[in-house]
Amino acid sequence: MSAKTAKEAAPVNITVQINKPITAVPPAMWGIFFEDINFAADGGLYAELVKNRSFEFNAPMMGWKEVKQDSATGHILIVNRATENSANPRYAQLSVNAAQGAYGLSNEGFRGMGIHKGEQYNFSIWANGRDAANLKAKVVLLNNSGKQIGEAALDQFSNNGWQQYNVSFTAADTAVKGRLQLLFTGKGEIDLDMISLFPAHTWKDRPGGLRADLAQKLADLKPGFIRFPGGCIVEGRELASRYQWKRTVGKPEDRTLIINRWNTEFAHRAAPDYFQSFGLGFFEYFQLAEDMGAAPLPILNCGMACQFNSSEVAAMNELDPYVQDALDLIEFANGSVNTKWGGLRAAMGHPAPFHLSMMGVGNEQWDEQYIQRYKVFEQAIHAKYPDIKLVSSAGPFSKGPMFDYLWKELKTSQAGFIDEHYYMPPEWFLANAGRYDHYDRTQGPKIFAGEYAAHTKEGKEAESRNTWGSALAEAAFMTGLERNADVVQMASYAPLLAHVEAWQWRPDLIWFDNLRSAGTPNYYVQQLFSVNKGTQVVPVLHNGAALAGTDSLYASATIDGPAKKLLLKIVNASGRPVQLAITLQGGAATGEAPVNQLLTAATADFNTLDAPQQVKPTTQPLTATGNKLAFTAAPASLNVVTVPYR
Structure with a gap:
């Protein structure tokens, strides 16, 4: 054996000081960041199957087609009643003449409708029978090839104003790209609005709720917090298209649809049918966070539109409505049922508070105009709600003049967190695993690593940018976040969800189509850190120093004090196996066997909807x-070693 080979084969000695806790692991350390990009809400997590259900898109009939069968005739008129109903002004007025055949509408769904054989589907519609005594309707579900796979009848409509009608049926077959028909027979006139189709099986089986498989994948991450609704969606391309939470609560039919800012953001990935119905609104976000035991983290517009687009700002003397929205949101989340906004929360079915404890002011704004506006928010919010922690912005970049200016200004503020973002190549994440080892701990806000992802080269498949190599680099970086949990107290990958046929941005944590979903290698890295969070950080040392890239090794460790378990994360970013000799200082292993949750693959590998387990953790017993x-x-591996100790 050569001296070189012997040296390569020598074990790396690592000491874990389980008797010297450094800091507590924040309960909200690992969370998720939700933004309605890539059809993440409508057409994604929100389980509504009908696109443009209230005819409010810029082109009112987008997603709809007129249907004439046999000799039936009729016509459709889109009526705007803006004065009467400004939140939902449009409806379809149908004149039907169908003594033979049928006349009506067909809806294509969001890149089709995903239908599962044997499952129940609930159809609802708001209708105003203008002259509908002789009209009967049939709801028909078609599969990819136009074959009928579901049907239900609506036999009677009232002429006494707007009423909601409901009917259910069971799908006879599965369809990836199904579509819905609403067909009328007889002669008469009827007004239609809020035409809706939901699976009965949603997350928590809530009517009009969330897509169960996607919500379950989020729950399986065991997030400590959920940040919503963005992201750039908060800012809008201009202030008129910003996210306004008050328009997203109350009855679904009273929420105000707007265009999604990602509709036209990227010319090469334009999505002209991308809008926000707000069926998934702030109430549902709070409810989802509660379901998952996660802290809610809403982000609000601070009077600034996207600085990469219009750079529009609200005048300082016209900032009050923006600030009031923030104050009212705290009342909505936490206030008594006897208050205006707490009363609305109760009317929506949740009289108990949502226990909101933090809020973001702006997304990734920068420069003096942000600091001016942030300070107004900070003063007003803390004057009324001093316990609310505020998240402020470090801008869109991980360093540079913008970043330095914001830190200088915010360091002496009352901000609870500064939100840092990093969309960088994998090499950056490997090189920056020690980024927070020497951050100033004497004063100032904590770090929220609010958006990060390792960006590799583009590939043909939608999922191809989520390689194991990118996830491995993120895992190395995350050991540095965990090691410095006294400074970095929250972190979330971004973006979260993406439809394989309707994405604008990649990489993304979870990919889906109308029926299936797949966790990426990056997803499993996030999951391994989150479910193995522990309660206290302990030192991991090699030659007396932290492992942050020495010999391509990266490490962090926590203990679960109540369970008496060590949770050791080790990343081997090299292309060779590395022998490790680990010593526990201040404790010893019990008789219960330790295990290694191992995640490894070729660095170019990635998961797809057709091959969702190409990269997935396995369990390896240790002694x-x-x-x-x-x-x-193993080469290119993340190892999460659990050692019961005494």
Whole structure:
């Protein structure tokens, strides 16, 4: 054996000081960031299957087609009643002459409708029978090839004003790209609005709720917080298209649809049918966070539109409505049922408070105009709600003049967190695993690593940018976040969800189509850190120093105090196996066998909807003797080693 080979084969000695806790692991350390991009809400997490259900898109009939069968005739008129109903002004007025055949509408859904065989689907519609005594309707579900796979009848409509009608049926077959028909027979006139189709099986089986498989994937991450609704969606391209939470609560039919800013953001990925119905609104976000035991983190517009687009700002003397929105949101989340906004929360079915404890002011704004506006928010919010922690912005970049200016100004503010973002190549994440080892701990806000992802080269498949190599680099970086949990107290990958046929941005954590969803390698990295969070950070040392890239090794560790378990994360970013000799200082392994949750693959591998388990964790039993543990870290691997100790 050559001296070189012997040296390569020598084990790397690592000491874990389980008796010297550094800091507590924040309960909200690992969370999720939701933004309505890539059809993440309508056409994604929000389980509504009908696109443009209230005819409010810029082109009112987008998603709809007229249907004439046999000799039936009729016509459709889109009526605007803006004065009467400004939130939902449009409806379709149908004149039907169908003694033979049928006349009506067909809806294409969001890149089709995903239908599962044997499942129940609930159809609803608001209708005003103008002359509908002789009209009967049939709801028909068609599969990809136009074959009928579901049907239900609506046999009677009232001429006494707007009423909601409901009917359910069971799908006889599965369809990836189904479509819906609403067909009328007889002769008469009827007004239609809020034409809706939901699966009965939603997350928590809530009527009009969330797509169950996507919500479950979020729950399986065990997030400590949910940040919503963005992201750039908060800012809008201009202030008129910003996210306004008050328009997203109350009855679904009273919420005001707007264009999604990602509709035209990227010319090469334009989505002219991308709008926000707000069926998934602030109430539903709070409810989802509560369901998952996560802290809610709403982000509000601070009177600034996207600085990469219009750079429009609200005048300082006209900022009050924006600030009032923030104050009213705290009342909506936490206020008594006897208050205006707490009363609305109760009327929506949740009299108990949502226990909001933090809020973001702006997204990734920068420069003096942001600091001016942030300070107004900070003063007003803390004057009324001093316990609310505020998240402020470090801008869109991880360093540079903008970043330095914001930190200088915010360091002496009352902000609870500064939100840092990093969309960088994998090499950056490997090189910056020690980024926070030397951050100033004497004063100032904590760090929220609010948006990050390792960006590799583009590939043909939608999912191709989510390689194991990118996820491995993120895992190395995350050991540095965990090691510095006294400074970095929240972190979330971004973006979260993407439809394989309707994406604007990649990489993304979870990919889906109308029926299926797949976690990426990046998803499993996030999950392994989150479910193995622990309660206290402990030192991991090699030659007396933290492992932050030495010999391509990266490490962090926590203990779960109540369970008496060590949770050791080790990343081997090299292309060779590495022998590890681990010593537990201040404790010894019990008789219960330690395990390694191993995630490894070729760095170019990625998961797809057709091959969703190409990169997925496996469990590997290990053996410990006293305070010693040895194993070999596979090439390009994340190892999460659990060691019960005494």
